[in-house]
Amino acid sequence: MELKNRVKESERLNASVVFSLEALDFLETEGSASLTELSGALGIHKSRVMRLCGTMEQMGYVIRRGEDARYVLGPRVLSLGKAFERHNPLLHVLRPQLEQLARELDENVSFQIIRNDRRLCICSVCRAQLMRYVTPEGSEAKFPYGAASKVMLAWGPAELRAKILAAAPYPRYTEHTPTTADEVLRAIEKTLERGYAVSREERTYGTAALDVPVFGAGCELLGALGLASTTERLTPELIEKAVPALRKAAAYIQSMTAGAEKFVPKMPRRDE
Structure with a gap:
């Protein structure tokens, strides 16, 4: 029973993680995006997008450009891609x-x-x-x-x-x-x-x-x-x-x- 519950738990999706990954997918496709554009693409409020992007920026997954405040993919995405290829x-x-x-x-x-x-x-x-x-x-x-x-x-x-x-x-x-x-x-x-x-x-x-x-x-x-x-x-x-x-x-x-x-x-x- 415990193993069965663990399997079910592993199949559940964490909403914040999913939204973050969808934001990365969107940036991969579009190249860059504003807070408003990300909010529209993900279907969530801008305040939540700001928190998600702030976290990903601290971790190096996105960068917020100073000149226009648009988000782009960060260097950690490249390192993950290289790791995927290596392993x-x-x-x-x-x-x-x-x-x-x-x-x-x-x-x-x-x-x-x-x-x-x-x-x-x-x-x-x-x-x-x-x-x-x-x-x-x-x-x-x-x-x-x-x-x-x-x-x-x-x-x-x-x-x-x-x-x-x-x-x-x-x-x-x-x-x-x-x-x-x-x-x-x-x-x-x-x-x-x-x-x-x-x-x-x-x-x-x-x-x-x-x-x-x-x-x-x-x-x-x-x-x-x-x-x-x-x-x-x-x-x-x-x-x-x-x-x-x-x-x-x-x-x-x-x-x-x-x-x-x-x-x-x-x-x-x-x-x-």
Whole structure:
């Protein structure tokens, strides 16, 4: 009974901690924010935001700029990111594989995971000539856009797929953007049929991507491994060359990640 109570207690969310982490997430996305903007984003009173930010400022997680009184991320966030990279065995497996793929294919390569209702890039290797089409480490993107989204919706949790399909229609960015649940379902079926996903100009003109699934030791989806390129460069010839290389790397990652799935970051939100 005592163990059961401890497990339940560990699953409870502390509101102040959640609001603080959401504030950091907001600053990561926006770059900087005023007290009023943070209050609106978090849905809490400015006096509470001030106390939270004051605490995080004392601890080095945020900085309040003197010239405009806006909050930005502090140096402790960088040190935590570096510590995560040093001590995460999954990244130790991923980075050499991505570096090899980037050299072999001469393309930007990334590994993305599911984080709540978004996808998160946890490892990325870039080629200098393609800096415009990089997927930065730590960046998040919305479903259902992009090849990585198709991989995650095809092989990921059924609950995620149902949630994303129920959110249709989706905003249109280009004439190639999937906006209906039927379009996304057809893309998922095509992805399952051929074993990889391709996207072209779904959010930004001139961009294209190719992703394959990476499974964990228990055959559950670990993430999406793929390249971000341009519509001109992602030719049938490149796809023919890249798919076997990506699959080989995915198989190696799977073989080396027994027990490393627990290091894939997951962060529940307040509304869960």
